[in-house]
Amino acid sequence: MPDLAKTTVIRVAELGNREATVLEHDSLKVMVDDIGGMVPELSAPQGKGRLNAHWLPWFRSNSGKPFRDAEDGAFWKASLLYNLAGTFPCAPNFGPGHIIDGVNMPPHGWTGNLAWTFRKSGIDEETGAGWALSTMESPDKTMPLSFKKLDALFPEQGIHYISHTIANKGSADLSICAGWHNTLGAPFLAEGCRISGAADAWMTAPTGSEFDTTTRLAIGAEFPTLKDAPLASGGKTDISRVPGPIGYTDFAAGRINDKAALGWSSMVNPRLKMSYICFFTGPAAAGADDIILRFNNLWMQYGGRPFTPWAAYEGGTDLTYCLGTENSISAFAQGLEYSRQAGQILGAPTTVTIPAGGEKTLRYGAAFTPYEKTVLDEGVSSIEGEANALVCKGRSEYWRINADPLFTGLKTLEKKV
Numbered sequence: 576m577p578d579l580a581k582t583t584v585i586r587v588a589e590l591g592n593r594e595a596t597v598l599e600h601d602s603l604k605v606m607v608d609d610i611g612g613m614v615p616e617l618s619a620p621q622g623k624g625r626l627n628a629h630w631l632p633w634f635r636s637n638s639g640k641p642f643r644d645a646e647d648g649a650f651w652k653a654s655l656l657y658n659l660a661g662t663f664p665c666a667p668n669f670g671p672g673h674i675i676d677g678v679n680m681p682p683h684g685w686t687g688n689l690a691w692t693f694r695k696s697g698i699d700e701e702t703g704a705g706w707a708l709s710t711m712e713s714p715d716k717t718m719p720l721s722f723k724k725l726d727a728l729f730p731e732q733g734i735h736y737i738s739h740t741i742a743n744k745g746s747a748d749l750s751i752c753a754g755w756h757n758t759l760g761a762p763f764l765a766e767g768c769r770i771s772g773a774a775d776a777w778m779t780a781p782t783g784s785e786f787d788t789t790t791r792l793a794i795g796a797e798f799p800t801l802k803d804a805p806l807a808s809g810g811k812t813d814i815s816r817v818p819g820p821i822g823y824t825d826f827a828a829g830r831i832n833d834k835a836a837l838g839w840s841s842m843v844n845p846r847l848k849m850s851y852i853c854f855f856t857g858p859a860a861a862g863a864d865d866i867i868l869r870f871n872n873l874w875m876q877y878g879g880r881p882f883t884p885w886a887a888y889e890g891g892t893d894l895t896y897c898l899g900t901e902n903s904i905s906a907f908a909q910g911l912e913y914s915r916q917a918g919q920i921l922g923a924p925t926t927v928t929i930p931a932g933g934e935k936t937l938r939y940g941a942a943f944t945p946y947e948k949t950v951l952d953e954g955v956s957s958i959e960g961e962a963n964a965l966v967c968k969g970r971s972e973y974w975r976i977n978a979d980p981l982f983t984g985l986k987t988l989e990k991k992v
Contacts, residue, residue, distance in 0.1 A: 581730060582705040584696045589615070591637035593658075596696060596707040598726060602733040603943060607707065607726050608660070611687045615660035617735055619849070619943050628851050628943045629661030630760030630897040634884040650883045655682045661758060662941065663687040664739050667720060667751030669903045670910035671785065678715045680911060683756060686711060686722055686739075699991065702984060703730045708992050719745040720929070725992065729984055732977050733944040736985045741866070742934035750926040752911050753866050754903025755939050757853055758874070763844055764898050768817040769954030770801060772840040772871035772900075773857070774829025776921050777801065780907045789824035789879035797921070801827075801873075814875065815954060817842070820896045824879030828907050829871040830921035836860040837960040837980055840871045840900045841967075845952035852942040853902055854958065854965060854980055866937035869923040872908065874899030902939075936989075938982040950974045 582600040589595045595608045604625065606616040618625040634651070635658065636642070642654035651657045653672065668675075668684035681688045691709035698705050704727050711722040725738040743749050780786045781795040791812075793805040801815035804827065814827065831838045835857035843850045861867045878893040880886065885895045901908075906917040906925040914925040929935055942965070950972045959966045960980030967974045979985070 582698055582703055582728060584698065584705040584707055586693070586696075592639040594693070596693065596726065598705045598707065598728045600705065600728055600730060603728060603735065605726065605728065605735045608658070609690050609693055609709070610658050611655070611689070612664045612691055612709070612724060613658060613660045614662040614735070617661065617941060617943055619733060619945070621847075626763060626847065626849065628759055628763045630758040630764070631661070632659050633894055635660055652884065653682050655688050656884050663756050664724065664737070665752070665754040665756050665903065666722065666739070666741055667718065667749070667753070668911045669752040669754045669905035670908040670913065673910050673912055675912045676717055678717050684752070685714060687756065689714065691724060695992070697992070699988060704728060704984065704988060706988055706992060718749060719743065720749065720751075725985070725989060727985060727988055729979065732979070734940045734942040734978055736982070737939045738936060738985050738989050739939070740934055740936040741929055743929040743931055746931050748931050749929045750915055751929060752903065752905040752914050752926060753937055754868060754872070754901060754905060755853065755937075756899060756901050757941060758897050758899045759842060759851060760897045763847065763849065763851070764817065764842070764896070765844060765846070766817060766819040767846065768842055768844045769952070770815045770817060770842050770873065770898070770900070771955040772801070772829050773831050773835055773838050773958070774871045775832045777804070777827050777829040778921055779804075780826040780828075780909070784826065784907065784909060786824060786826050791821075791823040792825050792827070814873065817898065818877060820878035822878045822893070823875070824877065825875040826908060827873045828920065830923045831857060831869050831871065833858045837958060838868055838902065839958045840902055841955045841958070842898065842900055843946070843951045843954060845949070848945055848947070850942070850944055850946055850951055850955070850967070851900070852955070852958070852965065852967070852976070853900060853939065854942070854960070854978070855902060855937070855939045856982065864935050866927050866935045867904065868902045868937070869904050870902065872899065872901035872903055874901060874908070938985055940978065940980070942976055942978060944976055946974050
């Protein structure tokens with residue numbers, strides 16, 4: 576029997592009086608807010624303290640009051656930005672707010688904006704895993720979706736596991752976007768960090784996106800690797816190397832190949848010897864009930880937005896430095912309507928269909944773990960999944976992380992709770 580005392584799950588009221596669940600064991604602590612499923616903390620031991628991988632926006636409201644457009648809209652622009660922090664689930668939209676099927680769809684969907692209803696939590700006696708279950712219902716009957724989210728920590732693994740089930744209660748199939756919006760911040764994010772992903776082809780956002788006026792990269796351009804990103808001014812740059820706040824905000828989407836059994840993205844900090852790795856079921860391993868994310872997305876927020884809430888006033892200095900290592904099934908971050916119309920980009924589908932009366936599940940892991948020596952200092956060139964490990968290849972060596980890339984434990988836990 577596992578030592579159940581090593582894992583704890585508690586309910587707290589965090590800053591801003593936001594209700595949240597905290598899951599913790601020896602190597603990882605995760606705080607999950609009810610509002611938007613935001614994960615402001617995913618931290619690991621560092622010296623006598625802890626290092627948080629996730630971004631905490633300087634502009635996040637901690638007033639304890641709900642967002643009111645009349646009072647708050649001029650500065651925050653949207654309720655998503657009022658509560659934004661770290662990581663959050665995106666469905667059925669990935670991108671800006673818009674009207675779709677007569678529904679007023681918020682930025683990145685209901686799952687990142689509305690409050691999840693906490694249902695229950697516990698420690699699994701068989702595995703020692705800590706878990707918390709939350710649910711959400713669509714606020715509009717036109718798109719009758721139901722959402723269920725299971726957050727879990729397993730012993731001896733520095734990984735936040737998430738199971739996100741989307742059910743269609745209607746009589747017609749629904750084509751939607753889905754994704755996980757991981758966002759990293761300082762001090763983990765720093766100049767000299769290395770970005771990697773499973774994608775084998777990349778493309779910048781097209782004309783008409785929110786990045787038109789903030790980009791240093793060529794608009795709507797395809798390129799083979801992160802080291803060959805085309806600049807708007809001509810020439811190329813290596814976006815796998817994180818710069819400091821250089822005054823640009825960019826977006827690039829990378830296609831995950833049909834033959835990939837495992838999807839993944841990563842960022843490593845070679846000074847801190849810490850790795851942040853997202854992983855999920857790949858197209859080649861898809862089951863009938865799986866939501867498969869087809870794209871690595873990089874949101875490179877390096878100071879290119881001289882307007883609120885990124886700046887303190889319109890025309891002011893962008894004070895925001897963060898990196899989105901997002902993964903989705905969508906057309907860039909252009910929203911559900913655009914994704915439906917596009918059908919595919921770089922040869923990969925941009926929506927997933929939730930059948931009438933049926934459901935599908937996205938299973939996802941976010942690992943935050945140390946590594947030794949210089950094995951991953953230049954980034955991760957590939958990741959293979961084994962029964963009990965992620966095998967990460969650096970430039971010439973391998974690093975193994977205790978993990979369950981097949982999500983066997985998570986699937987078992989889904990049935991129990």
